[in-house]
Structures are given as structure tokens and as C-alpha cells.
Amino acid sequence: MEILSATHQIITSIVILAFKEILEQPLFRAIGKVADDCGQPVFVIGGYVRDILLQRPTTDIDIMTVGNGIELAEKVAVSLGIRSKVSVFRNFGTAMLRYKDLDIEFVGARKESYQRNSRKPVVEDGTLEDDQKRRDFTINALAISLNEANFGELIDPFNGISDLNKGIIRTPLDPDVTFSDDPLRMMRAIRFATQLGFTITDETLLSIAQNKERISIVSPERIADEINKIMLSHKPSKGFILLEETGLLKLVFPELQKMKGVDSFNGIAHKDNFYHTLKVLDQLALKSDNLWLRWAAVLHDIAKPNTKKFVEGAGWTFYAHNYVGAKMIPGIFRRMKLPMNEKMKYVQKLVELHMRPIALVEEEVTDSAIRRLLFDAGEDTDDLMTLCEADITSKNQDKVRRHLENFQLVRQKLKEIDEKDAIRNFQPPVSGEEIMEVFQIAPGREVGLIKNAIKDAILDGIIGNNHEEAFQLMLEKAREIGLTPAS
Numbered sequence: 001m002e003i004l005s006a007t008h009q010i011i012t013s014i015v016i017l018a019f020k021e022i023l024e025q026p027l028f029r030a031i032g033k034v035a036d037d038c039g040q041p042v043f044v045i046g047g048y049v050r051d052i053l054l055q056r057p058t059t060d061i062d063i064m065t066v067g068n069g070i071e072l073a074e075k076v077a078v079s080l081g082i083r084s085k086v087s088v089f090r091n092f093g094t095a096m097l098r099y100k101d102l103d104i105e106f107v108g109a110r111k112e113s114y115q116r117n118s119r120k121p122v123v124e125d126g127t128l129e130d131d132q133k134r135r136d137f138t139i140n141a142l143a144i145s146l147n148e149a150n151f152g153e154l155i156d157p158f159n160g161i162s163d164l165n166k167g168i169i170r171t172p173l174d175p176d177v178t179f180s181d182d183p184l185r186m187m188r189a190i191r192f193a194t195q196l197g198f199t200i201t202d203e204t205l206l207s208i209a210q211n212k213e214r215i216s217i218v219s220p221e222r223i224a225d226e227i228n229k230i231m232l233s234h235k236p237s238k239g240f241i242l243l244e245e246t247g248l249l250k251l252v253f254p255e256l257q258k259m260k261g262v263d264s265f266n267g268i269a270h271k272d273n274f275y276h277t278l279k280v281l282d283q284l285a286l287k288s289d290n291l292w293l294r295w296a297a298v299l300h301d302i303a304k305p306n307t308k309k310f311v312e313g314a315g316w317t318f319y320a321h322n323y324v325g326a327k328m329i330p331g332i333f334r335r336m337k338l339p340m341n342e343k344m345k346y347v348q349k350l351v352e353l354h355m356r357p358i359a360l361v362e363e364e365v366t367d368s369a370i371r372r373l374l375f376d377a378g379e380d381t382d383d384l385m386t387l388c389e390a391d392i393t394s395k396n397q398d399k400v401r402r403h404l405e406n407f408q409l410v411r412q413k414l415k416e417i418d419e420k421d422a423i424r425n426f427q428p429p430v431s432g433e434e435i436m437e438v439f440q441i442a443p444g445r446e447v448g449l450i451k452n453a454i455k456d457a458i459l460d461g462i463i464g465n466n467h468e469e470a471f472q473l474m475l476e477k478a479r480e481i482g483l484t485p486a487s
């Protein structure tokens with residue numbers, strides 16, 4: 001016991017050293033001074049302390065005081081000469097200051113009790129200890145005093161420092177209480193494990209599995225926030241595997257759950273599309289930070305379970321899964337409260353087109369096929385190629401190398417043709433208005449026919465992408481359908 005507490009003291013001293021430079025900023029001294037004048041204990045607490053110790057850059061600072069947090073924030077703003085307004089959220093008893101590039105949130109210490117069917121606690125004023133107990137994880141409950149008398153003292157009642165060193169996610173109280181009180185914490189546990197590369201203790205993990213149904217009281221927006229943070233992690237597969245193992249996945253993302261498992265027929269099995277998808281996602285994450293491209297990776301094969309069919313002679317087929325998948329996306333986005341705007345359309349487009357580059361290499365890389373891909377993918381062509389490269393998950397290294405080389409060739413061709421023919425941001429060289437004016441016709445079928453003929457001729461390389469050749473072709477097509485210029 002003595003050895004333990006000695007070790008703890010050493011660790012604590014190291015922590016204080018690590019913090020010393022940061023704490024000595026005028027900001028923290030100023031907060032301490034103002035709180036001293038009010039006779040209130042004050043602490044920097046939670047995510048900021050954790051992230052400084054992990055050397056993760058953060059700009060969000062949480063300040064907790066035993067007493068009124070809003071009044072303290074207002075006095076600190078005066079003392080620091082901050083002219084912009086303090087944002088006050090009376091319902092939550094919090095106030096927010098912006099200082100330099102930092103967001104500083106002030107809150108009074110609180111004690112919470114929960115009702116069974118709501119995430120919204122009944123809040124009372126509490127002590128430091130009450131406040132630390134209601135925090136989600138031991139690593140998020142670390143507090144450092146800012147009052148002059150014990151400036152820099154670490155208050156770590158749940159051995160958060162030791163968990164931080166060991167890379168462990170664990171709740172301060174009985175996990176069944178912590179998770180049942182606020183089930184969002186189950187998603188947060190998995191998100192932190194994924195973001196930080198930490199391990200959730202067995203007891204905590206078991207408790208998530210046991211309390212999973214409670215997730216139903218959490219709003220879809222908050223769940224989507226956590227999924228997005230998992231998705232943006234260095235190795236997102238970890239989070240999805242934990243969601244699956246705890247049983248949360250089928251509640252929050254049933255379509256992805258459905259991808260798990262293999263069917264076999266006459267001894268022929270297809271690959272497990274859940275693990276394949278996760279591998280694609282991890283591979284993509286190494287190449288791009290674009291959240292929506294990562295969503296496209298998660299969803300690219302989402303219709304495989306629905307389109308799966310065993311065909312004699314051909315084996316397992318997933319006919320048109322890219323089209324069916326693209327059609328599923330609005331429903332999934334709507335339910336998860338993800339944006340229904342151009343971001344969703346972008347994901348849809350990539351899912352729909354994800355088979356095209358591979359078809360290109362397997363058949364022949366003709367100029368016309370390249371132009372058509374550029375036309376359909378437009379400015380998202382490079383992202384589509386990145387997705388397709390990540391989609392190669394064969395265990396056969398030779399095959400992987402061959403595919404990657406082929407895609408390199410496609411990329412090269414795309415570049416050449418794009419430079420030559422400017423298809424990526426295709427604007428018809430002869431507009432509908434011009435066609436209507438030349439032939440003195442109203443909008444209608446003929447205009448569409450001529451425009452399409454021009455577009456196809458350009459994409460097929462029959463004419464160049466310029467006004468002169470397009471105008472000639474327009475005259476020819478018009479003649480074919482019995483139109484004459486009205487000059």
C-alpha cells in the first residue's frame with residue numbers, strides 16, 4: 001500500500017511538472033485569483049487535463065468551481081479584459097468565454113440524479129467529489145486546482161492518472177450506474193477507446209453489453225456525433241468492432257450489422273462484408289481525412305446483403321449492389337440525422353460509381369471509357385480513385401500490387417485526357433439556348449436529343465470538346481430529325 005501511494009506521488013509530481021509550464025500561463029493564474037477573491041475553489045478539469053497529459057492539442061478548456069460558474073466566468077472576463085460577450089447557458093448553469101483561440105467553459109460543481117427514461121439529470125449544486133463522480137471515465141475526471149493555496153495540485157480520486165498511463169477506459173462508479181444514468185457514455189467509451197487507442201476494461205465492456213438497450217433514449221444526433229468521431233479516428237475499425245461486440249451496432253447502425261457473416265452454398269462461401277468494409281475504411285483512413293469519403297467507404301457495399309444471390313456457375317453475386325446501395329443512403333442519413341445536402345449526394349455518387357474504375361482496368365482502358373468516368377465523377381474523380389484503391393483488400397500481395405499498378409495507369413490516363421479534353425467540369429460547348437435560337441424552337445425533346453448527341457460524340461472522341469465541332473454536329477443531327485436553321 002505504501003509503495004503504491006509512493007508511486008502515485010511520484011506520478012503525481014511528474015504530472016504537475018508536465019503541467020507547470022501550461023499552468024503558469026496568465027490565464028490560469030487569473031482564474032485562480034478571481035476565484036480566490038470570491039472564496040470559491042476552482043479547478044481545470046476533464047478533457048483538457050487528459051489531453052494535455054496525452055500531448056493531444058486542445059483548445060477547449062473546462063473550468064469547474066464549487067459555487068456559481070456563470071458569475072465566475074463574468075468576473076474572469078472582466079479581469080482578463082475580454083470585450084466580447086460571455087455566452088451564458090442558464091439552463092445548464094454554464095458560461096463560455098473565448099480568449100485568444102481558446103474556448104473556456106465555466107460550470108459550477110454539481111451532483112446529478114437521473115430518471116429512468118431521460119438523459120437529462122436533475123441537477124443540484126455539489127462538491128468537487130460529487131462532480132468528479134458524475135463524470136464518465138476516470139481519465140475524464142482529473143482535476144487540477146487553480147487556487148493560490150494549492151495551485152497545481154492534482155485531485156485524482158479514481159486513479160485516472162494510472163489509467164491514462166495504462167491506456168484504460170473505466171468508469172469512476174459502478175459502470176451499470178454510469179451507463180444507465182446516461183447511455184450516451186457507452187458510445188463515448190467506444191469512441192475514446194478508438195480515438196486514443198485505449199482498452200475498455202472487461203467489466204466496463206460487459207456493462208455496455210448489458211445496458212445496450214438503454215441507447216434508445218439517446219438522440220440520433222448525439223449518436224451520429226460519436227460515430228463521426230469514431231470514423232475520423234486513426235483506425236476506425238476498432239470502434240465498429242467494439243460496437244458490434246457489445247451489441248450496440250445492430251441498434252445504432254443495423255445495415256452495417258447485417259453485413260457480418262458469411263453464407264455458403266455447395267461449399268462456396270463469400271467473404272465477410274463487415275470485415276471487408278472495415279478494412280477498406282482503415283485503408284482509406286490512411287489516405288484521407290475527409291469524413292464523407294470515409295462514409296462512402298463504410299457504405300460502398302451496404303447493399304450486398306440485400307442483393308446477394310448464388311448463381312450456378314458464377315458463384316455468389318451481388319448484382320447492382322452499387323445502385324441499390326446508393327438508393328439506401330438517403331434513408332440511412334435521414335434516420336441518423338446526418339446532413340441531407342450535397343454531402344449526402346457526394347456519398348451517394350461515390351457508392352454508385354465505385355465499381356467503375358475496377359471495370360475499367362478489367363476490360364480495356366479506352367479513352368472513351370475514361371472520358372465517361374470523368375464526366376460522371378466530375379470533380380470527385382480523385383476521391384473515387386482513392387476509394388477504389390482502398391477497396392483492394394486481397395490477401396494475395398501480388399494481386400494487390402497488380403491492381404494498384406493498374407489503378408495508377410487509370411489515374412495517369414484520367415490526368416492526360418482531362419488535360420486534353422477538359423471533361424471533369426463539362427459544360428456543353430453548344431447550349432440549349434443556342435440550339436433553340438438557331439432553329440427557332442421551344443424547349444423540348446429535340447433540344448435534349450441534340451445536346452445528348454453532342455455530349456456522346458465528345459465523350460466517345462468523335463469530335464473535340466469545342467464550339468466549332470459541336471456546332472457542326474448540331475447541324476447534322478438537326479438535319480437527321482428534320483430541323484432546318486431559321487436564318
Ligand code: ATP
Nearest residue numbers: 045046047048060062134135136140141182184185
Ligand atoms: P471531446 O472534446 O473530444 O469530445 P471531452 O472529454 O473533452 O472530449 P466533452 O464533451 O468536451 O468531452 O466534455 C468535457 C468533459 O465533461 C469530459 O472530459 C467529461 O469529464 C465530462 N463529460 C462530458 N460528457 C459527459 C457525459 N455524457 N457524462 C459524464 N461526463 C461527461
Ligand code: MG
Nearest residue numbers: 047048060061
Ligand atoms: Mg472537450
